[in-house]
Amino acid sequence: MRNVIEIDSLTKNYGKHRGVSEVSFQVEEGDIFGFLGPNGAGKSTTIRSMLGLIQFQAGSIHILGKDIQKNREDILSEIGYMPSETMFYPGMKVKDVIRMAADVRKRDCRREAEKLCERLKVDMDKKISDLSLGNRKKVGIVCAMQHRPKLFVFDEPTSGLDPLMQSEFFNLIREYVKEGATCMLSTHVLSEIKNYCKNTAIMKEGRLLCVDSVANITKTNAKRVKLLRDGRHENYIFEGNLNELMQTLAGYDIQDILIEELSLDEIFMHFYAETEVCDGYNL
Amino acid sequence: MVTIYKHEIKEYRKSLLIWALCVGGMGAMCILLFSGMQESMENMAENFASMGAFSDAFGMSQLSIATLKGFYATEIGTIHALGGAMFAAVVSANMLSKEEDGHTSEFLFSLPIARGKAVMAKWLAIMSQIILFNVLCVCLYLLAILGLGEEMPVNEFVLYHFMQLLMQLELAGLCFALSAFQRKNKPGLALGLVLFLYAYDLMARILPDLSDYKFFSPFSYANAADLLGTGDIYVSAVVLGIIVLAGSVCAAHLVYRKKDLAV
Numbered sequence: 366m367r368n369v370i371e372i373d374s375l376t377k378n379y380g381k382h383r384g385v386s387e388v389s390f391q392v393e394e395g396d397i398f399g400f401l402g403p404n405g406a407g408k409s410t411t412i413r414s415m416l417g418l419i420q421f422q423a424g425s426i427h428i429l430g431k432d433i434q435k436n437r438e439d440i441l442s443e444i445g446y447m448p449s450e451t452m453f454y455p456g457m458k459v460k461d462v463i464r465m466a467a468d469v470r471k472r473d474c475r476r477e478a479e480k481l482c483e484r485l486k487v488d489m490d491k492k493i494s495d496l497s498l499g500n501r502k503k504v505g506i507v508c509a510m511q512h513r514p515k516l517f518v519f520d521e522p523t524s525g526l527d528p529l530m531q532s533e534f535f536n537l538i539r540e541y542v543k544e545g546a547t548c549m550l551s552t553h554v555l556s557e558i559k560n561y562c563k564n565t566a567i568m569k570e571g572r573l574l575c576v577d578s579v580a581n582i583t584k585t586n587a588k589r590v591k592l593l594r595d596g597r598h599e600n601y602i603f604e605g606n607l608n609e610l611m612q613t614l615a616g617y618d619i620q621d622i623l624i625e626e627l628s629l630d631e632i633f634m635h636f637y638a639e640t641e642v643c644d645g646y647n648l
Numbered sequence: 649m650v651t652i653y654k655h656e657i658k659e660y661r662k663s664l665l666i667w668a669l670c671v672g673g674m675g676a677m678c679i680l681l682f683s684g685m686q687e688s689m690e691n692m693a694e695n696f697a698s699m700g701a702f703s704d705a706f707g708m709s710q711l712s713i714a715t716l717k718g719f720y721a722t723e724i725g726t727i728h729a730l731g732g733a734m735f736a737a738v739v740s741a742n743m744l745s746k747e748e749d750g751h752t753s754e755f756l757f758s759l760p761i762a763r764g765k766a767v768m769a770k771w772l773a774i775m776s777q778i779i780l781f782n783v784l785c786v787c788l789y790l791l792a793i794l795g796l797g798e799e800m801p802v803n804e805f806v807l808y809h810f811m812q813l814l815m816q817l818e819l820a821g822l823c824f825a826l827s828a829f830q831r832k833n834k835p836g837l838a839l840g841l842v843l844f845l846y847a848y849d850l851m852a853r854i855l856p857d858l859s860d861y862k863f864f865s866p867f868s869y870a871n872a873a874d875l876l877g878t879g880d881i882y883v884s885a886v887v888l889g890i891i892v893l894a895g896s897v898c899a900a901h902l903v904y905r906k907k908d909l910a911v
Contacts, residue, residue, distance in 0.1 A: 379908075413754075413909075416757075416758050417757075418753070418754065418757055418758065418908075418909045419908040419909065420906060420908060437762070438760045438761065438762055439760070440760075441758060441759065441760035441761075442760035444758070446754075446758040448754040448755070448758070450751060450754075451755070452750065452751035452752050452754070452755060453752060453755055454655075454659065454750070454752055455750075456659065465651060465655060466755075466759060468651040469651045469652075469759040469760065469761055470759065470760060505755075508755070
């Protein structure tokens with residue numbers, strides 16, 4: 366399967382401020398690729414470099430086999446992008462914004478736009494200035510999808526959307542991906558990664574921590590250990606040989622104990638921050 | 649490119665109409681007042697013409713304000729020069745920066761349009777609006793002159809308004825270049841620039857030490873009293889104006905094409 370996105374050693378600094386450093390990953394065709402990281406991790410810098418909105422100092426970005434620095438317009442004509450803060454011209458009507466996005470692409474997207482507006486319950490006659498964040502997001506989704514692009518790039522797409530619309534949004538994504546599109550999804554919502562993504566990249570402080578399948582990342586033998594010892598509640602994450610854990614615990618006077626699987630949130634938090642994950646038992 | 653051009657024209661149509669009606673309407677009303685004031689003007693004309701540097705600065709030493717041509721040069725000339733220059737500055741000062749200021753740059757520039765083409769579309773929209781503004785104002789002035797039953801020398805009238813157009817384009821070019829560097833709308837900066845250049849032109853007309861450097865201000869080659877009085881073109885200032893205009897638009901183009909857009 367060919368790579369739709371190929372980022373190699375991407376480095377971008379904003380003067381003295383850190384941007385991203387030596388970021389490399391690939392996204393395969395037909396994938397719904399998760400892009401995770403806390404605020405300021407460099408996700409938006411990577412996305413904005415991919416779209417040619419900012420210039421980067423080193424590395425290369427190829428999308429659909431083309432270099433973004435040489436073929437920006439060609440690449441953007443095949444991308445549907447929705448930014449996290451979806452803003453449009455406040456004086457315009459929804460239908461005018463949607464038509465403007467289609468006109469720039471020189472495509473007649475009226476049928477697809479109508480279908481999307483119907484499914485997402487977008488009122489095309491409303492003025493942009495009268496829309497809530499959620500409704501602006503829905504207009505952003507229509508603008509990103511109406512031309513049926515080969516690649517979708519969404520930056521926190523579901524913030525502000527009600528649960529029904531979130532579900533409808535992912536239904537649409539799955540339908541387009543089934544037809545051959547690829548989707549890159551930058552999000553803070555871990556359940557979205559778990560439920561919809563095959564592969565994911567995790568960013569922290571401008572660097573890429575890991576790129577792997579969601580199944581591999583969530584596969585761990587780490588356990589959360591909660592125990593009541595000498596009247597004190599203790600709570601740990603244990604990663605290592607379970608026999609050693611049992612032997613060590615046997616030496617204590619334990620009133621109560623619970624050993625359970627890590628939640629998805631805890632697994633990702635392990636990447637986000639330095640948590641109390643231990644290599645071996647360390648009470 | 650056409651989509652962005654149309655979008656900008658649509659965005660500014662109300663503002664264009666308001667500015668044209670205000671400046672053109674004010675000028676037309678002043679013209680209509682001329683017949684009522686003509687008699688008193690005749691008595692005042694000699695006094696106005698003998699006020700030394702003040703008369704020079706406002707062109708009253710070259711033309712008599714008791715004639716429509718002189719009245720037009722001193723009164724309408726000032727209204728149109730300042731009003732037109734301020735309109736040109738306001739329209740162009742926000743043209744590029746508004747995308748970052750209003751957080752619409754991410755929407756616009758994630759669409760498949762080259763930045764260079766977007767800059768040119770926006771500049772063409774500015775030029776179109778300035779031309780339309782001048783056409784509307786001149787139509788209102790001509791209607792007032794016709795209503796008055798007076799005549800104006802056609803060649804000088806056309807030359808004056810052509811030079812005004814060039815001056816407004818030069819100021820718009822400067823403000824457009826400033827806009828390419830800004831992340832926030834700064835119409836105050838653009839209006840300040842216009843007022844400074846206007847004041848500089850007045851000073852250069854009053855102070856002999858500055859008269860050789862008058863050409864730095866675009867108001868120098870678009871002065872109504874000079875153009876309606878003698879019909880002479882201030883060639884060096886016009887050449888400098890065209891260079892500044894071309895340089896400013898090129899600078900805006902170069903800067904904006906490579907700029908990291910704020911969201």
